[in-house]
Amino acid sequence: MTVKELLLIGHGMVGQRFLEALFEQPDKWRVTVLTEEPRPAYDRVHLTSWFSGTTAEELSLCPPGFLSEHGIDLRLGDPATAIDRAARTVTTRSGTELRYDALVLATGSYPFVPPVPGHDSAGCHVYRTIEDLEAIKSSAGSARTGAVVGGGLLGLEAAGALRAMGLETHVVEFAPRLMALQVDDGGGAVLRRKIEDLGVQVHTGAGTQRIEAGEDGSVRAMALSDGSELAVDLVVFSAGVRPRDQLARDCGLPVGERGGIVVDEHCRTEDEHIWAIGECALAVDGRVYGLVAPGYAMADTVARELTGSSAEFTGADTSTKLKLLGVDVASFGDAMGTTEGALEVLYANSRAGVYKKLVVSSDGRLLGGVLVGDADSYATLRPLAISKAQLPGPAEHLLVPADADTHGPLVLPDEAVVCSCHNVTKGTITAAVSEQGMRTVPEVKKCTKAGTGCGSCVKLLSSIVDEELAAGGIEVSRGLCEHFTHTRAELYEIVRVKGITGFSRLIDEHGTGEGCDICKPTVASILASLGNGHVLDGEQAALQDTNDHFLANLQRNGSYSVVPRIPGGEITAGGLITIGEIARDYGLYTKITGGQRVDLFGATVDQLPGIWRRLVDAGFESGHAYGKALRTVKSCVGQAWCRYGVQDSVALAIELELRYRGLRAPHKLKSAVSGCARECAEAQSKDFGVIATAEGWNLYVGGNGGMTPRHADLLATDLDHETLIRTIDRFLMFYIRTADRLERTAPWLDRLEGGLDHLRAVVMDDSLGICAELDELMARHVETYQDEWAATLADPERLRRFVSFANAPGTPDPTVRFVPERDQIRPARPDEDGRVLISPNLEVRSR
């Protein structure tokens, strides 16, 4: 069989999706891809996140190895310039001529720039590609005021980006309201108020008449149709997009009156060898779809057609839900109520900034709706509207739920589409659970693809999976382990409310059995968080994981590592010398950690007290590297030395580290303080991070590095010192109180009902009325803190456990052996003849 040539023009989101769908079947085609952009497909939906630090690499949609695995020849920066349908060839800009058996056009769209005078002045931009954003960022450096032409989704995102770069920002929208396509007047008014609260000036019902340039040719002002003039030095056009159909026009393929390559229900053009998908195509229902989900559906359709099966695309749901500058906006179904006889049910609360409208038919079926300010019910309402289902109860209950049940997934019919990115119905999800035996959300995601697109349906997906498991009699235990049916947060409340101080009472009264390696350390952490004395005392001693038990970190050969606290990463030469001398005398391996301190490896259990005696005598304290507790507060050098610093980041980092040292939590806590917006301390990757501003401090929470990196969210801006400390106090105590076992702040915040807004309400506005309690818990922690190692050294009872052998105290463990490597030691492998290190005489150090 000869391999046939497939040529794809355009490597955007839809093009990439087409390739993935094509290669789900065994490779039948040799594929060449032509693209104008200098990089493979990336996530244009989340383009704006580039401004907040997401890199081009992170936005990429093309997995490493994908192209080579399928032998795809991707030609970056070499767009197609002409199609010869008779010869079945395509010419590229570089002059290459390529033959095809099948040609797929996925050229997308281009931004529409109104042809007003001056629209091409320097400082005028569009908002479509990473290169556009780079250009905007570079212009913004020297600009004071920016205007965005167009108040739709992208326009508002662009406005948010300009605002975040410190520009005075205007939005100019020709229609009488913002997001005119998605929301109605009522929703537009709420949205406008919220956008204006963010410091963006909104001009609706205003057209751009001309752009005026200064003598240097760059933008100086813009004149609006209402007669006003804005002094601006940067303009972003975001006034809609047009299909890129020029290639098709030039080779005589039919295009629509307002653009778009005409295709049939199989997405095939008039030419039987040419298909068109995504924003460049005019679908069989007469519409050009500018959303990614319909584009993906078209890509799937053509992929199936080209791999021997059949598929149709006849139109798509254009419901959308998005978070715009922190404001939830959703519209679904017949949002504008254009169906004959449609009725409206409204809820508006301008104080809370919430607007909700449902469109229902006269016989009580849901047709569509608009949600602004609170779109939590979107996941349930949209499928109901798309399937035109009978309402499960009075419509007003759906707007202001009287009880949670009406929101549950059970009210959804099986044919309701839960994941619109991948067109997965509720029935497919329930079948994955009941028939294919999937038990967890990740399993169901993998098997059905649901929730792997934009991710907005994951919450609904998870409740459907839970309900289906429960319906099948499979118990969904939220309990900690087999000994407790409670979650960690519930146990915390039990311990706190009942004043329980020991594990025995807790498991006897609220659990079963003898406990395990999961519940024991968890309870130990709860007891420690609530201030129940030294972790090695009384019954608590039996609960600690081996790291907490020996106040050091177990390594692979049974030896331990030691980390003294170095607050803020600031250390004197004398302190460094002391650590160095101890490491030298005990022959320890030393390494600088990522948290700006020094880790000393290779200590045996019996050496730990001796090492710590010397550290404590030199003024060092436990660094709690072994505990689920505050680790470090990293800092940059800050205002004292740095040319750019605007605050004393080192002093604040030290203060924070000393305040929260020893605080036991559901998982480890990391922090950092940066002295200016350059963010050298990487505070946005920490559980709580602080960045200096000219006016005070910005507080970020919920960041994470590690396996699942997450950028922290901005909780509050320009805080004074006192408010900053108080807010962090409450954030930490609220996290400790409500998080699951081993749940870092990042997943906790993602899971927290109401998200960042709820957190802000709790810790800044005291919406739950618990702040006094949180403040008191933290005050008690700060007052009662004592260094665990100093306290251990002072107590012979506690010291007795630091022996290798109960029957031979003082005898080192002969199985802990080391070999030299790069002038230090490392654990000997089983096949190596290592030597025992015996403290504190270290003749074994070989060179």
Next chain:
Amino acid sequence: MNAVQIDDGRNWTRVCEFDDLIPGRGVAVLLPDGTQAAVFRTRTDEVYALDNRDPFSGAYVMSRGLTGSRGDIPVVVSPMLKQTFDLRTGRCLDEESAPDGSSADLRVRPVRVASDDMAVC
């Protein structure tokens, strides 16, 4: 006073006072033949002894594991990679063999609590 004693293959070796053991934890014992055992006291005051070598990491750390229960079985959990072992039989409840192909089970050592005046060699 009651002492904990372990069978070293020839004699009963004294480990420590029973009261020195923390309920829910273990201690390591160096035997005359150079081998090591781990002796545990549970929350209900039973005493068990197993090999101290963790078959999965090869490190001599079993004595530093936490005891507990799985169903009705009293267990100890390796502190290294968290495999669970039956304290009564030494059987590994999670896996059959260690990475090197050997059995994942631990040897059980006879252990007793005896009054100090009983002869100990």
